[in-house]
Amino acid sequence: MKINDWITQIKRVRNPRPNNSALLRCDAAERLNNFEPDFFQSFIQSLTQEDFITYPSFQDYETLKASIASHINLESEHIYISTGSDSCIKDVIQLTCSSGSEFISTSPCFPMYFVFAEMFKTRFVKVPYTQKSPPSVDSFLQAISDKTRLVILANPNSPVGDFRTKEEMNYLCAELEKRSILFLIDEAYIDFAPHDSLDLIKRYQNVLVVRTFSKAWGGAGARVGYLMGNKKLISWVSNLQLTYPITGPSLKYVLHLLNNKEVVEAYIKSTIQSRDSLCSILENNGYDVLRSHTNSIHFHEQNRNNQQSIDILEQHNVAFKSGNLKKGSRLSIPYDDRTTWIRMSVGPGIEYHSYIIEMLSAQR
Template identity: 30%
Template structure:
């Protein structure tokens, strides 16, 4: 007798960072922003007419699309919005990766990429980063069905310069190249200018990190009008109202408050640089992170030791213990200056114990 279970699609799911709920915790494991959203967001909440929530939202999320386009110097038809960058990336995978050739992305990168590939039955090949967690450009020169590059990369924090990206794109003019810039606001330079040079490049960004709105789930993509139109066709084929009325208003308000954004960004970057110096003093090694986290490994003490000891103190960091190449690394999100000072103190205690 056949069973309905024979027709299940079984996928090894993405495992998000732990979300503990402890009053005294220091949460440095999911790359959230330690500072509140823009005061303009609070104004939207204070003034919002809840009666509007009985109505469906604008399917085009035009107010938010226009605000993002204006901020980035683009036309509105070059912007796509979704429920966090995960939603945007998933739709991009469905839209652009439909050949029988494998898409390419690194072996150490955002671990949702292979999950989406499996879910949407897209063939893929993971190309190993070198010993310094750098891309091997020539690995991306061969025939393929598309390229995905997280830049800065996660969880390593390493940035590919524009010339390196151009080189990869120039070798892949017949497929779509996605550049996932979830952490770009903490780096020196976005690759956004590349969409003016290439019609096959899609830039994806998020409000979850630099704009302190992980709880609202707002993401966007930017590219040629033709790429964006194709994504909208796919999106409208299964969900015609993706963004809530409230998220549209909050997103538009947040991106227009540039002064507050720059102030909070600077705070995070300044604390990150201070933390780098302290971690170096304690015997950690790491790449030159341009994100709101540091991916660090101690010279002698296993990562599991630090992870477990910090957890006892209700200090949560991220560890990828199932990957032999990076099992001794800790991904440490940048919290407030005070939180990072406490972290360093505890790391110092652990080091002395071992």
């Protein structure tokens, strides 16, 4: 068959997940608890048959863009919406990269970056984490060749959770602009971090920022993400947009979230508090902890192989990520020999959940 053979070689990993119940879904950085029934019911009551029978209207997309625009203090022309930030990132890679080109990001990173690289026959150039501190900003510049078309950096980064300063981001934008290289800043976890980089899209010609409703906003199932950049970049990437990138019900759901921002803001505030408090509790109870500016953290029993903690989380049916000695799978962090780290998403009050209490008492 005459098909693109490089597509047949792409390896996709789709792990089954044990459950997606509230307070137990700790493997995908989603909102951990459910919304109040009244809040969700008022969205359900806004749905009509037409939302499912008909295509969304272009006016509906404009309404969503206008609502996002007012949330972030930009004009609609600076915004591009698509099916999750996943799809926005793919569109930016397609805009810049093609066979024989290169793009740069960290290793580890959000795994879809290198899947997209393979789709577009582009070489993914890794800037590795090799020590406790994240790779220097100069290491991105050192990785540039005459084939480099794009640099992607998640800030905060995932899965490690580190956060770049304003100065670092500014420096990278300026250096990449001098070299005419597009810089995509992935802000999937920005709500859990000290500040964003949105002002950089006004200051530099080569900068795009991507965000999602999947994490802090509690909308992973709606699949809505958006890109922000100068009007020229946004109009170019819009040439790649699907006719109807977001479904009618998803549009309504995300508008409901934007219209009730205070509900989301309260969730973010308590998630940050609980994240930091859980990290301290773990540190004081025999765990090594990798603190994070996202809503996921890593931890490992200081003097043991983490099996006891993994067993307790599994007994409680918690969905989480881990390296597993029994199954031979590996979850490592870059500068540590241990392959059995636990990665867990956090949310309000997680430090009081029975599985955490049990884990802590097993350490004593």
